[in-house]
Amino acid sequence: MAPIVSVSNLVKTYASGFQALKDVSLDIEEGEILALLGPNGAGKTTLISIICGIVNPTSGTVLVGGHDVVKDFRATRAMIGLVPQELTTDQFETVWNTVSFSRGLHGKKPNPAHIEKVLKDLSLYDKKDNMLRELSGGMKRRVLIAKALSHEPRVLFLDEPTAGVDVNLRKDMWQVVEKLRETGVTIILTTHYIEEAEEIADRVGVINGGKILLIEDKKDLMKKLGRKELRVDLQDPISSLPEALSSYDLTIEDGGHSLIYDYNTAGERTGITTLLTALAEAGIRLKDISTRQSSLEDIFVELVGARP
Amino acid sequence: MNLEAVKSIYFFEMARTRRTLLQSVVSPVISTSLYFIVFGAAVGSRIQEIDGVSYGAFITPGLIMLTLLTQCIGNGSFGIYFPKFTGTIYELLSSPVSMTEIVLGYVGAAATKGMMIGIIILGTASLFVDLSIAHPFVMLLFFVLTAVTFSLFGFIIGIWAKDFEQLNLIPMLVIPPLVFLGGSFYSVNMLPPFWQAVSHFNPVLYLISGFRWSFFEIADVNPVVSFAIIIVFLAVLMGLLTWIFRTGYRLRN
Numbered sequence: 001m002a003p004i005v006s007v008s009n010l011v012k013t014y015a016s017g018f019q020a021l022k023d024v025s026l027d028i029e030e031g032e033i034l035a036l037l038g039p040n041g042a043g044k045t046t047l048i049s050i051i052c053g054i055v056n057p058t059s060g061t062v063l064v065g066g067h068d069v070v071k072d073f074r075a076t077r078a079m080i081g082l083v084p085q086e087l088t089t090d091q092f093e094t095v096w097n098t099v100s101f102s103r104g105l106h107g108k109k110p111n112p113a114h115i116e117k118v119l120k121d122l123s124l125y126d127k128k129d130n131m132l133r134e135l136s137g138g139m140k141r142r143v144l145i146a147k148a149l150s151h152e153p154r155v156l157f158l159d160e161p162t163a164g165v166d167v168n169l170r171k172d173m174w175q176v177v178e179k180l181r182e183t184g185v186t187i188i189l190t191t192h193y194i195e196e197a198e199e200i201a202d203r204v205g206v207i208n209g210g211k212i213l214l215i216e217d218k219k220d221l222m223k224k225l226g227r228k229e230l231r232v233d234l235q236d237p238i239s240s241l242p243e244a245l246s247s248y249d250l251t252i253e254d255g256g257h258s259l260i261y262d263y264n265t266a267g268e269r270t271g272i273t274t275l276l277t278a279l280a281e282a283g284i285r286l287k288d289i290s291t292r293q294s295s296l297e298d299i300f301v302e303l304v305g306a307r308p
Numbered sequence: 309m310n311l312e313a314v315k316s317i318y319f320f321e322m323a324r325t326r327r328t329l330l331q332s333v334v335s336p337v338i339s340t341s342l343y344f345i346v347f348g349a350a351v352g353s354r355i356q357e358i359d360g361v362s363y364g365a366f367i368t369p370g371l372i373m374l375t376l377l378t379q380c381i382g383n384g385s386f387g388i389y390f391p392k393f394t395g396t397i398y399e400l401l402s403s404p405v406s407m408t409e410i411v412l413g414y415v416g417a418a419a420t421k422g423m424m425i426g427i428i429i430l431g432t433a434s435l436f437v438d439l440s441i442a443h444p445f446v447m448l449l450f451f452v453l454t455a456v457t458f459s460l461f462g463f464i465i466g467i468w469a470k471d472f473e474q475l476n477l478i479p480m481l482v483i484p485p486l487v488f489l490g491g492s493f494y495s496v497n498m499l500p501p502f503w504q505a506v507s508h509f510n511p512v513l514y515l516i517s518g519f520r521w522s523f524f525e526i527a528d529v530n531p532v533v534s535f536a537i538i539i540v541f542l543a544v545l546m547g548l549l550t551w552i553f554r555t556g557y558r559l560r561n
Binding site for chain 2: 052053054056073074075076077080082086088089090091092097100101102103104105106107108109147156217232
C-alpha cells in the first residue's frame with residue numbers, strides 16, 4: 001500500500017541562512033502512530049509545518065494521500081489535522097465557536113453532532129460555552145485537538161502534545177491518541193519524552209540537526225535505548241573493587257563513595273539481584289540506591305557517536 | 309472555491325463585531341455628533357452655505373468618508389493582524405483555503421462592518437441637517453467601492469505590520485490628515501491657488517469630492533476622475549496582494 005505521507009529529499013533553508021532540514025526522506029504508513037523524537041531546534045516543527053503547508057519548502061517534495069502539498073494543497077490540507085506546539089487560541093471565543101470555525105475553514109458543512117461528539121470524547125462538552133481564556137492550559141490543549149479533529153482528518157499531527165502537561169493529563173492524552181488510532185487515523189507526534197514514544201508509538205524516528213538519524217520499529221529501538229544506570233551509594237568508601245565483584249561492569253565514583261552499574265531493562269536479566277547479593281557477601285554496606293534511565297541526550301550522544 | 313471557509317471567516321469576524329457592538333456603534337455616533345456640534349454650530353454660523361448647500365449638509369459626505377476610511381482600514385488590518393499576533397494564523401495557513409478566499413472572508417467582513425457604521429453616521433447626520441441624495445446609485449457605488457478598497461488596504465497593512473505600532477501608523481497618522489485636508493470640511497476652491505494644486509495630490513480629495521457629488525451635484529473635481537482614482541487605487545492594491553500571495557510575504561516564511 002502506498003504510504004499516506006511521503007517525504008522525499010526535503011530541504012528547508014530559512015532566509016537567515018539557517019538550514020532547518022537537510023535532505024529528509026520519510027514514509028508514513030496509513031493507520032500507524034509515528035513518534036518523532038528530537039531536541040529543541042532539531043527540525044521537527046519545520047518538518048510538520050511543511051507537510052501542513054505553513055512553511056514553504058526550499059526543495060524536495062511531500063505527498064499526502066498521493067497529492068503534492070504545494071500544487072494540490074486543497075486535497076492534502078483537507079486530509080490533515082494539526083495540533084500546534086504553542087497554545088495559540090482566540091482568547092475571547094467560546095469553545096464551540098472556535099471548533100466549529102475550524103470545521104468550516106476546512107470546507108466541511110456544519111455538523112453540530114460531530115462537534116458534539118469530538119467535544120464529548122475530549123471531555124470538553126461541559127465547557128462548550130466557556131471562553132477560551134477561562135480554560136486551564138490542559139483544557140486549551142484539548143481544544144486545539146478538538147479543532148484539529150473537527151473536520152475528520154485522516155492524518156493528525158500532534159506537535160509536542162504533552163509539553164508542560166501534568167502526568168494525569170499526559171495519560172489522558174495518550175488514551176485520546178489510542179482511541180483515535182482505533183478509528184484509523186494516522187498520527188504523527190513529536191516529543192521530548194522517550195516514555196511517551198514507548199507508550200503509544202508503533203515506530204519511532206529520531207531527528208537532530210535537520211536530519212533523520214534513524215527510524216525504526218519501536219520494539220527494536222527500545223531494546224537499544226533501554227539502558228539504565230544503577231547507582232549504589234556506600235556507607236564506607238572503597239579504593240578498589242573486591243575480587244568477588246570483578247566480573248561485574250562497575251565503575252567507582254565520588255572518591256569511592258559510589259558504584260555505578262549499567263544494565264539493560266530490555267534484557268532477559270538485569271543482573272541487579274546477583275549484584276546486590278554479591279555486594280552484601282563482600283561485606284559492603286549500602287547507604288542508598290538510585291536508578292536513572294538514559295536520557296534522550298545520552299541516546300543522541302550514542303546515536304551520533306555511533307554513526308560516522 | 310471553498311465557500312464554507314469564506315463563510316466561516318466572514319461570520320467569525322462579524323461575531324467579533326457583535327461582541328464589541330457598544331464601542332463599534334456608539335463611539336462613531338458620539339464623535340459624529342461632536343463634529344456636527346463643533347463644526348456645524350461654530351463654523352457653520354460663519355460660513356452658512358458652500359455652493360448653495362448648507363454647511364452642515366456639506367460636511368456630511370466628508371464625515372461619512374472619514375469614518376468609512378478609518379473603520380475599514382482598522383477592521384481590515386486588525387482582522388488579519390490579530391491571528392498573526394496570537395499565533396492562530398497557523399490554522400488559516402494549514403487549511404485548504406486559497407489566499408483569495410481568505411481575502412474574501414476578511415475584507416468582506418471589514419467592509420460590511422465599515423458600511424454598517426457609515427450608514428449609522430448617515431442616519432445620525434440626518435438628525436442634524438436636511439439631507440438629500442441626488443444620485444443614490446452613484447452614492448452607493450462610491451460607498452461600496454471605497455469600503456472594499458480601504459478594507460483591502462487595511463488587510464495589506466495587517467499583513468505588513470510586525471507590531472501594533474506599525475498597525476496603527478497609517479490609520480492614525482496618515483489617514484486623518486489626508487481626510488481633514490481633503491476637503492471634508494471645506495471646498496478646496498476656497499483655498500489659494502497653490503494649496504488647491506497641492507490638494508490635488510491628496511487621493512482622499514477625489515473620494516470625498518465624488519461622494520459629495522452624488523449627494524449635492526457639487527464637486528471639487530470631476531466625479532468621473534474620482535471614480536477612476538478609486539479604481540486605480542483598487543487595481544494597485546490587487547497587484548500588491550497578488551505579489552504577497554505569490555511570495556508568501558510575512559505569512560509563509
